[in-house]
Amino acid sequence: MATWLITGASRGLGAEIARAALAGGDTVAVAVRNPDRLPEDLKNAERVFPVALDVTDTEAIAPAVASVAERFGGIDVLVNNAGRGLLGAVEEVSDAEARSLFDLNVFGLINVTRAVLPYLREAGGGKIVHIGSRSGFEGEPGVGLYSASKFAVAGISEALAAELAPFGIQSMVVEPGVFRTDFLDQSSLSVPAHRVAAYDGTPAHSTLDWVDDANHTQLGDPVKGAALIREVVGADKLPGHLLLGADALDRWQVKVERVADDVQAWREKSVATAHQD
Template sequence: MSTWFITGASRGLGLEIARAALRGGDTVVAAARNPRRLPADLLGSDRVLGVTLDVTRSEEITAAVEAAVRRFGTVDVLVNNAGRGLLGALEEVTDAEARALFDLNVFGLIAMTRAVLPVMRAAGAGKIVHIGSRSGFEGEPGVSMYNASKFAVAGIGEALAVELAPFGIQSMVVEPGVFRTDFLDTSSLSTAARRIPAYDGTPAHATLDWAGTANHTQLGDPAKGAALIHEVTCGDELPGHLALGRDAIERQQVKIRSLQADLAAWQDKSAATACDDADDTEAAA
């Protein structure tokens, strides 16, 4: 039995991960801004601890982790799930909107991870699951700031996989495609307050138009996605990345082919930018 600490656990993918962990016999710390909104099947279980947590508030992070350790003794799995989206062409997004997004998606994740790492290091084991996005692997028009935040999550997750290995702690980035959650609701997704008419009819605003019609018709089933996350996390060794959903797989394959084409086109000239004595220096080393 493992103890899972899941941020943003009151709905969506976070909620379904909590349910999958319970079905697997695990204990769950279900963190939410308002834990009273956790559904009855979580609140009614003696294997669930609901905690108040806004990951942008350091004092709430400290209190939530302390409560988890008091109740269950440790944290075996941290799921950094809390986050939100932001739509708009880059020119339309204000500094305040971008900073608020990064405070939650990136700096909240960093603070949450820092708080749990001493517990995991003391145990000599642990797993950290970062919920990134398909948009953290491939830049898309109309979501550049969300792309940037999730690219940051991917970079942090990759670095931690190497950084924490000496302590027996593993790190994985999950990159979901579009799942049928509330993510496209206004409670989870913001649109830049300013709209520049020049972008009408361009790819940036096409994304905005799509988001307005796609809510609750998305391809992915969050319960099935959560079950796979639980299955993979319960394995002995985490992959560095887990593409989640058919569309995530397809878009990653497109990006990989594009990267390979870019690399091949300029590989020889790129390699030729080395200093003339580079070969001798490398040989001596």
Template structure:
């Protein structure tokens, strides 16, 4: 039996991961802004502790982690699921909008990891699962800042895998494609308030139109996605990346092909930029 600490556990993918863990007799700390808003099945379960947590508030992170360890003794798996999206051409996005996004998607994740690591190091074990995105390996028009935040999550996760290995702690980034949750609702997705007409009809604004029509018709199944995340997390050895969903796998191949296309014509000259005495 493991104890899972899951942020954003009141809905969407976080909720389904929590339900999957409980169904497998694990215990769950459901960290949400308002525990009263948790679904009844989680509130009734003696395997679930609902804790109040705005992940952008450091003092609440400390309190939530303390409550979790007092109730269950340890945190075995941290799932950094809380996050939101931001649409708009980069030129349209204000500094305040970008910083607010990074406060939630990146810095809150960092602070939660910092909070749980002392306990995991003392135990000599632990798993950190960061929910990234397909946008964490491929930047696309209209989601530049969101992609930047998820690229950061992927980079942090890769570095942590190496940093934490000596302590018996593993880290994995999950990179889902589009999943049929509330992520495209206004509660999870915002649009740059400043609109520049010159971008109308360009790829950056086509993404805005897509978000409006795709809501609740996305390809991915959150229940199946959560089941796979749970299955992979329970393995003895975590992969560094869990590429989740057929659209993610398709775009991953596009990305790999593009890397080779970019590298191939310049590979020889790139290699030749070393000092002439480097091979000596």
């Protein structure tokens, strides 16, 4: 039986991961901004410990993590799931909007991880799961700053996997495609206050139109996605990357082929930059 700490677990993929862990016999601490808004099945479950935590409140993180460790005697699995989206062309996004996004998607993740790591190192092992995105390996029009935040998550996860291996701690980034959650709702997704009309009719603004059509009709099943995450976490070794959904796998293949083409076109001249005359 493992003890999980899951941030942003009041709904969507986070809530489904909590349910999957409970179904597997584990105990779960769900860290959410308002525990009163937890679904009834999680709020009243015997093996669930609701923790009030906004991961952008840096000072509140350490006490929240300590309360979980005290309640369950330790932490085995951290799932950094808290996050939100931001639509709009890069030119449209203000510094304040970008920094607010990174405070949640990146710095919240870093600070929660920092707070949990001493407990994992003391225990001699553990697993960290970071919820990234398919936009974290392919920059896409209309979500440039969101992509940037998820690229950061992937890079952090890869670095942690190498840094923490001597302590028996593993790190994995999950990169889902589009799943039927509330992620495309206004509660999880924002748009810039300033809109540049020049982008109307271009891919950057086409993404805005796609969101309206796609909300709650996405192909990905969050219950099945969460079950796979639980299965992978239960194995001995985490993969560095876990792609979820056919669309994520398809876009990964496109990215691999595109980068291979870019590299091949300039390979000889690139190699020559390392040669001395």
